[in-house]
Amino acid sequence: MLKSFWFWTLIVFIAMQFLSLNVPAKFPIKKDEELQASPEVMSILKRSCYDCHSSEVKAPWYYKVAPISWFTQLHVKNARAVVNFSKWNSYSKEKQYKVLDKLPKSLIIRMPMPVYLYMHKESVLTKEERKTLAKWARELKEKIK
Numbered sequence: 855m856l857k858s859f860w861f862w863t864l865i866v867f868i869a870m871q872f873l874s875l876n877v878p879a880k881f882p883i884k885k886d887e888e889l890q891a892s893p894e895v896m897s898i899l900k901r902s903c904y905d906c907h908s909s910e911v912k913a914p915w916y917y918k919v920a921p922i923s924w925f926t927q928l929h930v931k932n933a934r935a936v937v938n939f940s941k942w943n944s945y946s947k948e949k950q951y952k953v954l955d956k957l958p959k960s961l962i963i964r965m966p967m968p969v970y971l972y973m974h975k976e977s978v979l980t981k982e983e984r985k986t987l988a989k990w991a992r993e994l995k996e997k998i999k
């Protein structure tokens with residue numbers, strides 16, 4: 855019994871849970887650091903981007919279960935390093951400009967990440983929504999130049 859395949863599978867699974875990246879889904883948000891945009895743009899960002907690029911990630915049950923957690927938490931960590939919209943106003947103009955400059959192109963295939971969309975059909979953007987987001991990014995970029 856002790857040597858059975860499932861026993862050892864279970865042991866390995868439990869051991870994996872101790873190898874955690876510890877990337878919190880939620881951080882305290884400072885109101886004045888949060889991005890401000892029109893309700894339309896905010897609703898698109900919150901639906902499709904905030905699960906990685908914010909301090910208010912809606913973590914599903916598997917967010918903390920290894921080995922899936924290694925991927926989900928690494929995505930959130932790397933995404934926040936690029937831009938965390940919950941901290942937008944704390945960034946320099948240069949950093950904001952760089953993000954806005956890359957944003958329209960990122961919407962073509964890469965963002966939101968296809969592997970994420972596979973699990974989150976509700977975050978798929980329509981062509982119109984991608985246009986709205988790209989337009990917002992271009993206009994804001996011109997403003998802060």
Ligand code: HEC
Nearest residue numbers: 902903905906929932933936953956957960965966967970
């Ligand atoms: C599942 C997590 C996830 C979601 C959802 C997501 N991103 Fe990302 N994003 C990442 C990661 C990880 C990176 C950094 C690594 C990379 O570039 O692939 C990134 C990078 C970026 C970059 C920088 C691209 C570059 O060329 O350097 C931009 C801009 C961006 N994301 C915008 C968005 C926008 C806008 C949305 C929503 C429409 C979004 N992301 C949704 C994970 C995500």
